[in-house]
Amino acid sequence: MSKLSHQELITLILSLGVMLLSARLLGELLRKFGIPLVVGEILAGIVLGPSLFGQLFPESLQFIFPSAGGATLALNGITQMSVIMLLFVAGLELELPLILKQGKAAGLTSIFSLAIPFAIGFFAAYYAGDFFGLDDSNHLLVFSLFLGTALSITALPVIARILMDLKLLKTRIGMIVISSAMLNDLIGWLIFSLVLGLMNEGNSEHSLTYTILFTISYAVILLTVGKYLIDKALPWIQKNFSWPGGILSIGLSLCFLGAALTEYIGIHGVFGAFIVGMAFGDSVNLKEQEREIIQQFITNIFAPLFFVSIGLRINFVSNFSIELVAVVTALAMISKIGGAWMGARLSGLNNSESMAIGFGMNARGAMEIILGLLALEAGIINDKLFVALVVMAILTSVISGPMMQVFCKEVVKK
Amino acid sequence: MQINRIALALAFSPRLEANLAEAARLNTLFQSHLYLIHVGDYTAGNEQELQQLLQRFNLTKQNCTVLWQEGETVDTILETCKEHHTDLLITGALEKEGLLQYYMGSIARQLSRKAQCSVLMLTEPSTEPHPFRNIVVSGGECSHTADTIALAMHLAKLEKANKVDIIQESEYHNIARLSSENKTADEVDQIKQEFISEDKEKLDEILSCTDCGSLKIERHHLEGKPGFAISNYAREHEADLLVLSSPDKKLNLLDRLFTHDIEHVLANLPCSVLIVHHENLN
Numbered sequence: 280m281s282k283l284s285h286q287e288l289i290t291l292i293l294s295l296g297v298m299l300l301s302a303r304l305l306g307e308l309l310r311k312f313g314i315p316l317v318v319g320e321i322l323a324g325i326v327l328g329p330s331l332f333g334q335l336f337p338e339s340l341q342f343i344f345p346s347a348g349g350a351t352l353a354l355n356g357i358t359q360m361s362v363i364m365l366l367f368v369a370g371l372e373l374e375l376p377l378i379l380k381q382g383k384a385a386g387l388t389s390i391f392s393l394a395i396p397f398a399i400g401f402f403a404a405y406y407a408g409d410f411f412g413l414d415d416s417n418h419l420l421v422f423s424l425f426l427g428t429a430l431s432i433t434a435l436p437v438i439a440r441i442l443m444d445l446k447l448l449k450t451r452i453g454m455i456v457i458s459s460a461m462l463n464d465l466i467g468w469l470i471f472s473l474v475l476g477l478m479n480e481g482n483s484e485h486s487l488t489y490t491i492l493f494t495i496s497y498a499v500i501l502l503t504v505g506k507y508l509i510d511k512a513l514p515w516i517q518k519n520f521s522w523p524g525g526i527l528s529i530g531l532s533l534c535f536l537g538a539a540l541t542e543y544i545g546i547h548g549v550f551g552a553f554i555v556g557m558a559f560g561d562s563v564n565l566k567e568q569e570r571e572i573i574q575q576f577i578t579n580i581f582a583p584l585f586f587v588s589i590g591l592r593i594n595f596v597s598n599f600s601i602e603l604v605a606v607v608t609a610l611a612m613i614s615k616i617g618g619a620w621m622g623a624r625l626s627g628l629n630n631s632e633s634m635a636i637g638f639g640m641n642a643r644g645a646m647e648i649i650l651g652l653l654a655l656e657a658g659i660i661n662d663k664l665f666v667a668l669v670v671m672a673i674l675t676s677v678i679s680g681p682m683m684q685v686f687c688k689e690v691v692k693k
Numbered sequence: 694m695q696i697n698r699i700a701l702a703l704a705f706s707p708r709l710e711a712n713l714a715e716a717a718r719l720n721t722l723f724q725s726h727l728y729l730i731h732v733g734d735y736t737a738g739n740e741q742e743l744q745q746l747l748q749r750f751n752l753t754k755q756n757c758t759v760l761w762q763e764g765e766t767v768d769t770i771l772e773t774c775k776e777h778h779t780d781l782l783i784t785g786a787l788e789k790e791g792l793l794q795y796y797m798g799s800i801a802r803q804l805s806r807k808a809q810c811s812v813l814m815l816t817e818p819s820t821e822p823h824p825f826r827n828i829v830v831s832g833g834e835c836s837h838t839a840d841t842i843a844l845a846m847h848l849a850k851l852e853k854a855n856k857v858d859i860i861q862e863s864e865y866h867n868i869a870r871l872s873s874e875n876k877t878a879d880e881v882d883q884i885k886q887e888f889i890s891e892d893k894e895k896l897d898e899i900l901s902c903t904d905c906g907s908l909k910i911e912r913h914h915l916e917g918k919p920g921f922a923i924s925n926y927a928r929e930h931e932a933d934l935l936v937l938s939s940p941d942k943k944l945n946l947l948d949r950l951f952t953h954d955i956e957h958v959l960a961n962l963p964c965s966v967l968i969v970h971h972e973n974l975n
């Protein structure tokens with residue numbers, strides 16, 4: 280096995296330390312102003328990367344974060360692993376029973392808040408591909424499907440935080456928003472996995488039909504038989520393995536095995552990890568402390584590395600296009616708020632409640648950024664569109680809270 | 694809160710005598726009228742066996758009606774209950790069923806999911822029935838929690854129960870964890886405590902409007918998956934009756950695949966279970 284040289288090892292360790300420290304410091308600073316931690320982590324990457332630090336001290340940037348070599352490769356491997364684990368946590372947080380409990384209201388809100396942005400994103404990209412940076416017209420369908428998916432995704436943790444801050448989490452509106460966001464995530468990642476499958480069709484040894492069939496079969500089997508087996512195995516693991524190490528390593532093993540299997544099938548590994556997370560998290564035998572340890576371990580160590588790495592790869596200044604940012608943000612907001620509003624109205628909620636739900640569902644957060652980066656890596660989108668998606672994700676996450684508050688005040692007044 | 698009409702889903706099985714004994718006891722307790730519903734072929738042998746049992750349990754034409762029906766078992770029982778405006782349907786039930794049977798739904802489980810009246814599932818019926826002395830009641834958020842608690846208290850008073858445990862379940866740790874990235878541990882804990890206090894206040898309000906007599910009531914808040922946590926509590930505390938609210942929406946196969954709330958209880962009954970339906974309570 281080839282290994283890193285002494286200097287490369289130092290560079291890798293140094294870069295990890297700098298990334299974690301800057302992410303935490305900036306994240307905590309923004310947290311004081313009520314801005315999500317993830318925004319601070321992304322900003323840390325932008326500050327450290329070619330957008331700012333690289334402009335001022337290009338040699339220092341090359342020293343800490345070299346653009347090539349063993350350390351860069353290793354760091355890239357770590358961030359790839361981080362995104363897989365992040366999706367495992369996202370799956371862990373998703374509760375299908377909650378969606379079932381909310382029934383029609385969550386179903387309609389979710390479907391409309393997904394279908395309308397998807398349709399608008401798809402047709403916008405299909406008829407104005409050049410504006411959005413379509414490089415290869417052969418990929419028009421994949422590109423359009425991606426933009427549709429990107430506009431339809433919703434960020435569950437951001438929404439949960441907003442609802443909690445507004446003391447709305449236990450209300451009907453809160454539960455509808457949370458369960459609709461969960462359903463959006465599930466369907467969104469399912470579609471995105473198929474989009475990536477479509478993109479890889481030429482390169483993969485598997486046909487698209489095969490990929491679709493396997494994607495659906497994988498999800499169904501994992502969420503039924505897999506969930507049953509995990510449920511039965513957990514008490515045995517808790518009894519016979521050391522705690523909490525046993526659960527942590529078994530959980531992450533399953534996450535990586537699921538990711539490896541889906542990568543082999545031709546779907547991105549993140550989907551495999553996401554579904555394993557759902558099956559694992561739905562077990563009644565998974566103790567709260569165990570869930571907490573897994574989540575804390577991943578979101579406080581690996582998530583910052585991933586989000587900082589985004590800013591290190593891309594120059595946000597040179598790739599910032601005001602027109603693109605404005606159009607992407609406007610399309611994302613109008614379609615999402617409108618779609619969720621329509622779904623909520625159809626399920627019997629009044630105008631103010633529906634508007635509050637619309638703004639709640641509008642927060643995109645980290646999920647949008649992960650989706651965008653995977654598309655960038657797969658060659659579906661270019662740097663400019665990615666930057667526009669990141670800015671849109673940050674803007675929608677920041678304005679959701681205050682806007683929900685406005686409409687919820689109206690709900691209370693009525 | 695009164696139970697005026699009780700129905701028993703009757704099957705000529707080894708548990709017939711015990712189920713009938715339990716139904717007769719509750720019929721006397723509530724001073725109600727008992728409908729014995731049998732779906733299947735009428736035979737003179739069955740009739741004779743039944744008459745002997747009716748006599749033994751002092752069930753006469755004044756307090757009991759036997760209904761011989763034909764058709765699909767579950768639908769016919771439910772239709773008959775509806776026709777006779779029964780408040781409570783009693784059925785025998787196994788504590789646990791095979792995986793396939795659970796997903797397909799046994800007769801008892803199907804009745805509990807589809808009934809338009811309250812359902813009592815007896816896991817260990819006895820030919821010499823005992824009162825329910827150790828009762829666990831769900832005080833969880835539901836559109837008719839107050840009805841459920843009221844019926845449970847009414848029954849507990851009639852049974853002279855030793856203790857009634859009212860359980861509130863929540864998954865606030867999940868909710869708090871979801872948004873914990875922007876909060877300190879103390880802030881998250883405070884939010885959880887606020888939620889729990891709100892729940893307690895709601896229960897206080899319900900109990901203040903409920904006649905609990907001199908019953909010994911204990912209130913507990915459990916963190917865990919609703920349905921699963923209360924089921925475990927009832928099993929660990931050797932309760933002989935668990936009282937729950939019927940779900941606000943109809944349950945289907947998906948609810949069994951992604952088990953939640955009452956389905957956790959139905960998957961493995963910890964003791965006899967009373968599911969309170971709100972629509973036709975008096």
